Amino acid sequence: MKVVICGAGQVGFHIARYLAGEQNDVTVVDQSPELIGKINDQLDVQAFVGHAAHPDVLERAGAGEADMLIAVTFTDEVNMTACQVAHTLFNVPKKIARIRQQSYLDPAWQNLFAREHLPIDVIISPELEVARAIGRRLRVPGAFDLIPMGNDKVQVIGVRCDEDTPIINTPLRHLTTLFPDLNIVIIAILRGERMIIPSSTDQMLPGDEVYFVTDKEHMGRAMAAFGHEGKQTRRIVVIGGGNIGTYLAQDLEEADEGYSVRIIESSKARARQVAEALPTTNIIAGDGLDSEILEEANIRQAETVIAVTDHDETNILASLLAKRFGAERAVTLINKTSYGPLITTLGIDVVVSPREITASTILQHVRRGRIRSVHSLRDGFAEIIEAEALATSPLVGRPIKDAKLPKGVLVGAIVRDEEVIIPRPDTVFEENDIVIMMAAAETVKKVEKMFAVRLEYF
Structure with missing residues (x-):
C-alpha cells in the first residue's frame, strides 16, 4: 500500500514507523527539517521537507499513486487543504485528517466535509478521543486502560498486579477451575519492558500489567478477582483547562452521575473561557503546582486528580504533588515515550498517551x-x-x-x-x-x- 503522511510529529512518526514495518510504501512530508531529519535517520521511509498542502509537494510525495493520505500536521487548515488537493488533483481514494478546532466539527456545519465540498473520509479529533478515553477509565476504578468492543458488549481492561492480587502465581489454565465464575481471557501480560501474549502455562506475577477480555455484564466480578472493588470516582480535580480538560468536564457534567469536577487553569483568560463554557463547573485560575491552589481545589478530598496540561513535566509533578496532598488516584497525560518506564514507579496510577490513542x-x-x-x-x-x-x-x-x-x-x-x-x-x-x-x-x-x-x- 502506498501512503502519504503529512506531518512528522509524534503521531506521524508513529504511524510511519508502524506502516513501514509492514513493508508499506510510505512517504512523509513536513516543514520542519529537524523532524524530517529524525525520520530519515530512524525509519526506512521516504521523507522530505515541504508544505503538505502544496500540489507540487504532494506530487513529489507520490500522491498520484497513493492509496491513502494521512494529514496529521499541527495545523487543521493545512490538513484540510491537503485532503482537498489530494482528492481534486490526485484522486487519492482515502483521506484521513486530524482536526483539533471543534468549531469545524460542530454538527451544525457537518455538510462542510461532504464529498462535493471538502472531501475528508475520516476525521480524527485527538483531544476529544483522549477525553473520552479518560472518561471511560474513570468509570472502572482500578483499571489503567479500558477499551469497549463488540458493540459495547465486551470490555478489554488493563490492570496492574501486586502482592495482594488474588489470582497471581496461578497458571492461566487453572483459573477456570479455581475461579469458576471468572469469565475472562487474559490476552497480554506486560512485564517490565517485555510484552507476553500468554499461553496456558504462563502466570501473572506482582508488578505485571495485564490486559484481559470480559463480558461487560461480568466486569465487576472480574475486577474483584484482581482485588479491585473500589467505589466509582465522584470527586475529581482536573489540572489543565485546555480542550481535553474542558471536553472531559463537559462529558462528566452531561453524564448526570453525580460527579463533582473542579478545573485548575493557569491562564486567567482561558479560565474565563472555560467558565463560560461550563457554568456549573468550579474553575480555579492558578498554577496546579501551587500548594495553595491545590488546597483551594480541596485536593485532600479528591478521589482522582487528572493532569492534562500541555507539558508532561507539569502533569507528572502536579500528579505526584496532588497524591502527596491526599488525592487517591492520579491520571496523567504523557506525550514523551522516554518517560513511560518511569511513571508507574513514581506512583502514578494511569498514564494516557494522546499519540497512542490517535x-x-x-x-x-x-x-x-x-x-x-x-x-x-x-x-x-x-x-x-x-x-x-x-x-x-x-x-x-x-x-x-x-x-x-x-x-x-x-x-x-x-x-x-x-x-x-x-x-x-x-x-x-x-x-x-x-x-x-x-x-x-x-x-x-x-x-x-x-x-x-x-x-x-x-
Missing part, C-alpha cells in the same frame, strides 16, 4: 479486511483487533483448536448476535461473528487476510 484510531482505517476497530499497545508491539468473520473467511465453520491461528494471535471473545462467548478450544467460528483478539505486530497482516472480503462474497 494512532490507534487511524490504524483501524488503515487495516484491510473486515476490521472494525484497532487498539495499539506499547508503540505497536501488538494490537487488540475487532473483526467480523464473513462467509468467505477460512475461520468460519472451524473450532478454534483447528483454525490454524498464527502464533502470537489469541482470541479473547466472540460476539454472536446479542451473546458474548468467552472462547474455549472447541468453540466454532460462525458467519458474522465479531471476533476480539490480541495479535502480535508480526501477525497483523495474517489476521487481515483471515478476515479479508473475497470476490465470491459478492
Whole structure:
C-alpha cells in the first residue's frame, strides 16, 4: 500500500514507523527539517521537507499513486487543504485528517466535509478521543486502560498486579477451575519492558500489567478477582483547562452521575473561557503546582486528580504533588515515550498517551479486511483487533483448536448476535461473528487476510 503522511510529529512518526514495518510504501512530508531529519535517520521511509498542502509537494510525495493520505500536521487548515488537493488533483481514494478546532466539527456545519465540498473520509479529533478515553477509565476504578468492543458488549481492561492480587502465581489454565465464575481471557501480560501474549502455562506475577477480555455484564466480578472493588470516582480535580480538560468536564457534567469536577487553569483568560463554557463547573485560575491552589481545589478530598496540561513535566509533578496532598488516584497525560518506564514507579496510577490513542484510531482505517476497530499497545508491539468473520473467511465453520491461528494471535471473545462467548478450544467460528483478539505486530497482516472480503462474497 502506498501512503502519504503529512506531518512528522509524534503521531506521524508513529504511524510511519508502524506502516513501514509492514513493508508499506510510505512517504512523509513536513516543514520542519529537524523532524524530517529524525525520520530519515530512524525509519526506512521516504521523507522530505515541504508544505503538505502544496500540489507540487504532494506530487513529489507520490500522491498520484497513493492509496491513502494521512494529514496529521499541527495545523487543521493545512490538513484540510491537503485532503482537498489530494482528492481534486490526485484522486487519492482515502483521506484521513486530524482536526483539533471543534468549531469545524460542530454538527451544525457537518455538510462542510461532504464529498462535493471538502472531501475528508475520516476525521480524527485527538483531544476529544483522549477525553473520552479518560472518561471511560474513570468509570472502572482500578483499571489503567479500558477499551469497549463488540458493540459495547465486551470490555478489554488493563490492570496492574501486586502482592495482594488474588489470582497471581496461578497458571492461566487453572483459573477456570479455581475461579469458576471468572469469565475472562487474559490476552497480554506486560512485564517490565517485555510484552507476553500468554499461553496456558504462563502466570501473572506482582508488578505485571495485564490486559484481559470480559463480558461487560461480568466486569465487576472480574475486577474483584484482581482485588479491585473500589467505589466509582465522584470527586475529581482536573489540572489543565485546555480542550481535553474542558471536553472531559463537559462529558462528566452531561453524564448526570453525580460527579463533582473542579478545573485548575493557569491562564486567567482561558479560565474565563472555560467558565463560560461550563457554568456549573468550579474553575480555579492558578498554577496546579501551587500548594495553595491545590488546597483551594480541596485536593485532600479528591478521589482522582487528572493532569492534562500541555507539558508532561507539569502533569507528572502536579500528579505526584496532588497524591502527596491526599488525592487517591492520579491520571496523567504523557506525550514523551522516554518517560513511560518511569511513571508507574513514581506512583502514578494511569498514564494516557494522546499519540497512542490517535494512532490507534487511524490504524483501524488503515487495516484491510473486515476490521472494525484497532487498539495499539506499547508503540505497536501488538494490537487488540475487532473483526467480523464473513462467509468467505477460512475461520468460519472451524473450532478454534483447528483454525490454524498464527502464533502470537489469541482470541479473547466472540460476539454472536446479542451473546458474548468467552472462547474455549472447541468453540466454532460462525458467519458474522465479531471476533476480539490480541495479535502480535508480526501477525497483523495474517489476521487481515483471515478476515479479508473475497470476490465470491459478492
